[in-house]
Amino acid sequence: MSEDLVLEDVAVRYGDVVAVEGVRAVARPGEITAVTGHSGAGKTSLLWAVGGLLESGSSGRIRLGERQIGDEASSRDAGAVFIPQGSALAEVLTARDNIAVPLVGAGMSGGDAGAAADGALASVGLHEHGGHLAEELSGGQRQRVAVARGLALSSLRLAAGSLVLLADEPTSELDHDTREQVVVLLQDVARRGGIVLLATHDPEVAEVAAARWHLDDGHLQTALP
Numbered sequence: 001m002s003e004d005l006v007l008e009d010v011a012v013r014y015g016d017v018v019a020v021e022g023v024r025a026v027a028r029p030g031e032i033t034a035v036t037g038h039s040g041a042g043k044t045s046l047l048w049a050v051g052g053l054l055e056s057g058s059s060g061r062i063r064l065g066e067r068q069i070g071d072e073a074s075s076r077d078a079g080a081v082f083i084p085q086g087s088a089l090a091e092v093l094t095a096r097d098n099i100a101v102p103l104v105g106a107g108m109s110g111g112d113a114g115a116a117a118d119g120a121l122a123s124v125g126l127h128e129h130g131g132h133l134a135e136e137l138s139g140g141q142r143q144r145v146a147v148a149r150g151l152a153l154s155s156l157r158l159a160a161g162s163l164v165l166l167a168d169e170p171t172s173e174l175d176h177d178t179r180e181q182v183v184v185l186l187q188d189v190a191r192r193g194g195i196v197l198l199a200t201h202d203p204e205v206a207e208v209a210a211a212r213w214h215l216d217d218g219h220l221q222t223a224l225p
């Protein structure tokens with residue numbers, strides 16, 4: 001697991017709107033790369049481009065080592081995992097099932113998925129909330145479930161040999177202590193060999209990253225401290 005994620009002249013357009021343009025950048029396994037910039041700068045669009053989830057697609061080249069990625073199948077096969085902005089939980093499933101169901105979809109047995117879901121919930125301090133429906137949780141608790149889901153899927157992808165974790169504002173609704181806890185968990189994912197792209201508005205969170213991609217109106221500004 002030592003391949004770099006390389007972006008070459010990546011652009012994202014929504015009709016006439018140019019969200020991202022001319023991005024050339026490298027993210028390394030073992031490191032968190034913070035993706036920063038003002039609201040609307042293109043952070044989510046860039047993460048979605050790497051994950052291959054844009055309906056409109058992206059242009060340019062995105063590769064993991066020599067492997068071209070950037071459409072849904074190739075990015076998934078390369079180990080792309082999302083922690084989406086806004087959590088994106090299934091409201092009528094329990095917290096545990098919001099994690100276990102995608103794990104089963106990724107090939108785990110039901111029993112293993114349930115155990116992994118419980119472990120992931122415990123890691124974000126929600127061990128007592130596994131049986132709660134998503135709709136019964138607070139905003140911060142929902143965000144922690146989404147983080148736990150991303151962490152559980154990340155472990156699966158790391159075991160399979162390749163992970164690109166795309167974490168979009170995963171701490172925006174958390175208090176200081178919980179935010180630190182989540183940052184430590186993301187650092188652990190990186191330490192285990194994953195590539196972690198972490199979009200954030202929070203300077204303290206960005207501070208922990210080994211590298212920074214700072215976007216200004218869709219353009220990458222380099223050489224930020």
Ligand SMILES: Nc1ncnc2c1ncn2[C@@H]1O[C@H](COP(=O)(O)OP(=O)(O)OP(=O)(O)O)[C@@H](O)[C@H]1O
Pocket residue numbers: 014017018019037038039040041042043044045046085
């Ligand atoms: N589906 C869409 N259709 C049209 N324009 C879009 C769409 N999604 C995003 N945009 C535009 O693309 C630009 C970049 O948006 P994006 O969500 O990537 O920014 P961001 O940096 O993640 O913002 P935020 O920090 O507010 O989440 C913005 O001008 C936005 O209005």
